[in-house]
Amino acid sequence: MTTPLRLGIAGLGTVGVGIVRIVQKHAALLELRAGRAVEIVAVSARSKTKDRGVDLSGYAWEDDPVTLAKRADIDVFIEVMGGHEGPAKDAAEAAIANGKDVVSANKALLAIHGQALAEAAEAAGHLIRFEAAVAGGIPVVKALTEGLAGNEITRVMGVMNGSCNYILTRMEDAGLSYEAVFDEANALGYLEADPELDVGGIDAAHKLALLASIAFGTQVDFDAVELEGIGSVTIDDIHQAADMGYKIKLLGVAQMTGRGLEQRMSPCLVPDTSPLGQLAGGTNMIVLEGDAVSQIVLRGPGAGEGPTASAIMGDVMDIARGLRISTFGQPAKTLRKARAARAAVSAPYYLRMQLIDKPGALAKVAHALGEAGISIDRMRQYDHTDTTAPVLIVTHKTTRTALDEALADFKSTGVVTGDPVAIRIEAV
Ligand code: NAP
Ligand code: HSE
Numbered sequence: 001m002t003t004p005l006r007l008g009i010a011g012l013g014t015v016g017v018g019i020v021r022i023v024q025k026h027a028a029l030l031e032l033r034a035g036r037a038v039e040i041v042a043v044s045a046r047s048k049t050k051d052r053g054v055d056l057s058g059y060a061w062e063d064d065p066v067t068l069a070k071r072a073d074i075d076v077f078i079e080v081m082g083g084h085e086g087p088a089k090d091a092a093e094a095a096i097a098n099g100k101d102v103v104s105a106n107k108a109l110l111a112i113h114g115q116a117l118a119e120a121a122e123a124a125g126h127l128i129r130f131e132a133a134v135a136g137g138i139p140v141v142k143a144l145t146e147g148l149a150g151n152e153i154t155r156v157m158g159v160m161n162g163s164c165n166y167i168l169t170r171m172e173d174a175g176l177s178y179e180a181v182f183d184e185a186n187a188l189g190y191l192e193a194d195p196e197l198d199v200g201g202i203d204a205a206h207k208l209a210l211l212a213s214i215a216f217g218t219q220v221d222f223d224a225v226e227l228e229g230i231g232s233v234t235i236d237d238i239h240q241a242a243d244m245g246y247k248i249k250l251l252g253v254a255q256m257t258g259r260g261l262e263q264r265m266s267p268c269l270v271p272d273t274s275p276l277g278q279l280a281g282g283t284n285m286i287v288l289e290g291d292a293v294s295q296i297v298l299r300g301p302g303a304g305e306g307p308t309a310s311a312i313m314g315d316v317m318d319i320a321r322g323l324r325i326s327t328f329g330q331p332a333k334t335l336r337k338a339r340a341a342r343a344a345v346s347a348p349y350y351l352r353m354q355l356i357d358k359p360g361a362l363a364k365v366a367h368a369l370g371e372a373g374i375s376i377d378r379m380r381q382y383d384h385t386d387t388t389a390p391v392l393i394v395t396h397k398t399t400r401t402a403l404d405e406a407l408a409d410f411k412s413t414g415v416v417t418g419d420p421v422a423i424r425i426e427a428v
Pocket of ligand 1 (some may be wrong): 046079080260303305
């Protein structure tokens with residue numbers, strides 16, 4: 001008789017409870033599909049007495065996740081506590097040192113310590129799997145490591161944070177300010193305990209860094225992601241973009257360029273008719289481009305109990321079936337350190353600024369752009385007041401370096417008040 005695959009789960013919050021539910025509900029199905037039973041042996045969380053709405057009576061309890069990770073009677077350690085230091089890291093390391101495979105939903109842990117953890121696991125003949133860490137229920141890690149394994153990946157992009165997409169689409173639909181929708185989303189419990197992880201783009205950047213590593217065979221490098229959150233996007237920008245046929249999305253883009261690996265997570269304008277432009281609410285979308293496949297689009301729930309536990313169980317089932325794929329799709333030791341290229345690929349930009357209403361003001365701005373080698377595609381002045389005029393400019397393709405030069409020059413013109421807004425227009 002084949003031996004069961006024995007699981008230890010550290011963390012019994014949203015995701016942990018979701019895993020328990022699936023294992024309990026689908027025990028027979030999992031056994032049929034894997035050819036062996038999949039059983040939970042032991043669990044850990046902070047509170048032993050909290051009612052979690054699931055029956056945990058059949059499982060051993062550990063107060064300390066590190067002790068759980070070391071138990072001789074588990075084969076797979078599932079880390080769904082969160083946090084990139086402390087118990088999550090200690091327990092993952094202990095599991096590897098004690099001969100377990102590790103499955104985690106923790107993008108922060110993987111984006112910061114993924115290389116070291118993967119090297120340690122692989123040296124010990126074990127695995128770390130993290131499908132649930134990127135885009136929740138969308139099997140994008142599988143798509144990259146398995147389905148697209150025959151491609152040279154040329155670009156990975158997508159909307160990887162459901163909370164930000166909810167905020168941006170709600171602003172647009174209801175005509176509300178960023179601040180109003182932020183408060184609403186927070187009250188509804190849509191944002192992380194530290195909302196900056198969502199709206200600052202950090203959560204999404206962790207995910208992008210993980211995908212970039214698999215796609216380009218490079219060591220995961222979260223610090224190299226150019227990061228800008230959605231806090232400066234105004235309802236005015238959303239309306240202006242809509243007028244020109246665009247939507248604003250917090251878009252992650254990773255591509256290998258002649259100058260190195262470009263990884264960006266920032267608000268971008270995308271055509272409103274594109275799949276990314278049409279993505280509404282808390283849903284995620286990942287676009288993968290490869291030399292053989294051309295382009296594929298994956299869309300689905302990026303968070304929540306069921307979708308995230310579904311992704312964890314996909315990894316568990318691979319292990320149960322004996323599928324052994326390296327953490328980042330190739331042995332961790334063979335991953336290169338990539339040179340970071342800052343917005344190497346040129347693009348048109350949307351610029352919005354407030355000009356003092358006096359003769360020659362627009363000419364000074366146009367001159368600053370011209371001096372930086374930037375050509376204007378479209379320009380519009382609107383909602384004029386007694387003293388100032390908002391001006392919107394769409395440039396032809398330019399580099400971020402040239403744009404930064406022009407933006408710095410705007411300050412010395414004496415006609416631009418406040419900070420101009422610059423949003424990249426992405427070809428999707
Ligand atoms: P959560 O609801 O806050 O649950 C965290 C769990 O970890 C709780 O059960 C907590 O115990 C336990 N825990 C925390 N510190 C612990 C410690 N020192 N020792 C033992 N247990 C500890 O979090 P979650 O939403 O399930 O998320 C878990 C992980 O999945 C995170 O890395 C998150 O980023 C990732 N993830 C979540 C989602 C999602 O939709 N929620 C989606 C994708 C990825 P108590 O319950 O006793 O406090
Ligand atoms: N806060 C994340 C989101 C949850 O909104 O997408 C999953 O990482």
